Every structure is written in structure tokens, then in C-alpha cells.
Amino acid sequence: MSDSTQTPTTGARLASEFAGTFILVFGSIGTALFAAGFPGDPGSPVNVGFLGVALAFGLSVLVSAYAFGPISGGHFNPAVTLGLAAAGRFAWRDVAGYIITQVVAGAIATSLLYVIATGREGADLGNFASNGYGEHSPGGYGLLPVILIETILTAVFLTVIIGVTSKRAAAGFAPLAIGLTLTLIHLASIPVSNTSVNPARSIATALYGGGDALAQLWVFIVFPIVGGLIAGAAFKFLFDGTKRA
Numbered sequence: 001m002s003d004s005t006q007t008p009t010t011g012a013r014l015a016s017e018f019a020g021t022f023i024l025v026f027g028s029i030g031t032a033l034f035a036a037g038f039p040g041d042p043g044s045p046v047n048v049g050f051l052g053v054a055l056a057f058g059l060s061v062l063v064s065a066y067a068f069g070p071i072s073g074g075h076f077n078p079a080v081t082l083g084l085a086a087a088g089r090f091a092w093r094d095v096a097g098y099i100i101t102q103v104v105a106g107a108i109a110t111s112l113l114y115v116i117a118t119g120r121e122g123a124d125l126g127n128f129a130s131n132g133y134g135e136h137s138p139g140g141y142g143l144l145p146v147i148l149i150e151t152i153l154t155a156v157f158l159t160v161i162i163g164v165t166s167k168r169a170a171a172g173f174a175p176l177a178i179g180l181t182l183t184l185i186h187l188a189s190i191p192v193s194n195t196s197v198n199p200a201r202s203i204a205t206a207l208y209g210g211g212d213a214l215a216q217l218w219v220f221i222v223f224p225i226v227g228g229l230i231a232g233a234a235f236k237f238l239f240d241g242t243k244r245a
Contacts, residue, residue, distance in 0.1 A: 008071045010094075014101045016072035020064035021105035024057070024076050025204050030113055031056035032129040054186035057195070062179025069175060077198040078102055079228035083158040086232025089165075099200075106204030114208050130209030131196045131220045139191035146193040147223050153185045154197045154227030162235050196220035197227070 008016075035048045048056070065074040073090065075081045078099040084090035110128070117123055127136065133146040160181045164174040182197075189195045196202040202220035206213040 010097070013072040013094075014097055016068035017075060017098055017101045018105040020068040020072070020074060021076040021102045021200060022109045023064045023067075024060045024198075025106040025109035025201055026113065027060035028053070028057040029110060029129050029201070029205060030116075033113060033117055033125070050187065050190045053190065054183045057186050058179040058181075058183030061182050062175050065175035065178055072098075074175070074178075076102060076200075077224075078200055079154050079198060079224040080158060080161060082225055083154075083228030083232035084162070086229050087158075087162055087235035089162065089232075089235070102200040103203055106200040107207060110204040110208055125208065127210060127213050128205050128208040129194065130205040130213035131194045131202050132213060132216050133193065133219060136212055136216060137192060138194055141192045143219070146219060149189050149192045150196055150220065150223040151227040151230070153189055153195075154224040155231040156227075157181055157185060157197055158228045158231030159234075159238070162231065162239060166239055168239075193220070197224050199224055 031048060032053045036050075036053050037047055061076060064076055068074055073084070075084065075090075075098055081090060081095055081098045081102070085092050085095050114125075114128070117125055130136070133141060133143045137146060157178075161174075161178055163169060164177040185197055186195045189197075199221040202217060202224075206217045206220075
């Protein structure tokens with residue numbers, strides 16, 4: 001944790017964004033690849049399922065936010081960075097550096113996961129936990145439902161983040177609320193889109209998910225960002241609209 005009397009340097013902030021994003025992607029996608037579909041004895045599968053994957057995403061962002069949030073603000077997600085900038089809570093001049101760092105961290109995390117996954121003979125990586133619609137949606141959902149759920153749930157995520165990090169929120173509980181919100185989001189949307197709400201996560205898995213994952217990647221870059229910007233633009237109306245005596 002940074003010294004509260006000093007402002008973290010740009011290097012420290014970017015390093016913290018890198019570390020937090022790496023933990024988020026490595027832990028959650030690693031769970032999806034190695035633990036979500038591992039079969040045990042017939043009729044008794046040993047796997048964590050959708051619930052376990054949802055918890056992995058929530059726990060990974062929770063621990064990253066507690067560890068690195070005091071230094072960088074704990075974005076770990078381009079949609080969060082852009083949404084906070086739109087809300088006036090983050091400087092636009094710093095946006096590009098954060099987003100590049102997040103995307104690189106996610107790509108390195110999945111590259112290492114790929115090395116690990118291919119270290120087993122006969123490994124079937126499938127689509128590498130990539131996001132998708134149509135036949136690439138876990139539940140077979142089409143493009144419009146995927147667009148709607150990614151936009152809506154990213155906006156919900158940003159609204160919670162903005163709310164729990166405001167000056168009027170209870171101190172110390174923001175990472176817990178954010179982690180639980182991300183868990184809830186995954187429980188609702190894994191069957192629809194395999195849950196993005198984070199372009200860095202989607203880019204990282206699409207790199208190893210095959211041509212179809214790359215062809216559909218635009219959806220999971222554009223609409224989480226749209227949702228984040230909607231929540232950010234609504235910030236002043238929703239949270240700064242109180243009258244002062």
C-alpha cells in the first residue's frame with residue numbers, strides 16, 4: 001500500500017494496474033479453463049461450474065482492489081477507466097496509459113495460461129473461455145441479447161463502482177462491494193455471453209480462442225465501453241444531484 005502522505009508516481013500506478021489486471025485475468029480465466037469442466041468419476045463431476053467461475057472473477061477483483069486500489073485506483077478494466085473519466089473521477093490524459101497496461105497485462109496472463117494448458121497431452125482448449133454470441137454463446141443467445149446484457153451490466157458495474165468509491169460511501173468496503181457485484185454479474189450473464197464487461201479480459205482470451213472469437217471480439221470491446229460511458233455520464237445526475245444547504 002502506498003504512503004498516504006505521498007502521491008504515487010505514474011510508474012507505480014501503471015505497475016499496480018498491470019498487477020491487478022494480471023491477477024484478475026490469470027485467476028478467473030485459469031479457473032474457467034482448469035476447474036470449470038474437469039470431470040471426475042462418472043456421475044460425480046469434480047468442477048466448480050458457473051458458480052465457481054463467477055466467484056473466481058469476484059474474488060480476483062476483490063483481492064486486486066484491496067492490494068492495488070490504494071495506488072492506482074484499481075480499475076483493471078478499460079470500461080472502468082473510460083467510465084470513471086466520463087464521470088470526472090479520472091483524468092482523461094491518463095486513460096491511454098491505463099488501457100494499454102490493462103490490455104498487455106491480460107494478454108500476458110492468458111499467454112502464460114496457454115503455456116500451462118498445452119503442457120498436458122491431449123489438451124482441448126476449446127474457445128479458451130472467450131466471449132461470444134450465436135453458436136459461441138454458452139446458451140445459444142443471439143447478438144442483440146448479448147449487446148443488451150453487456151451494455152446493461154457494465155453500466156450497473158460502473159454505477160456501483162462510482163457509488164461505493166464516492167466520499168459519502170462507507171470507507172473500506174468498496175472492494176468487497178465491487179467484487180460481489182462482479183460475481184452477481186457473472187451469475188446472470190455467463191450463460192448469455194460468457195460475460196465480458198471488460199474489454200481487456202475479452203481481448204486476452206480471444207487471442208487464443210480461434211478465428212471465431214476474434215471475429216466476434218468487437219462486440220465485447222464496444223458495448224462494455226458503451227455501458228461504462230453511460231454510467232459515467234449519468235454520474236453527476238445520480239450522485240451529485242443533492243442540494244447543499
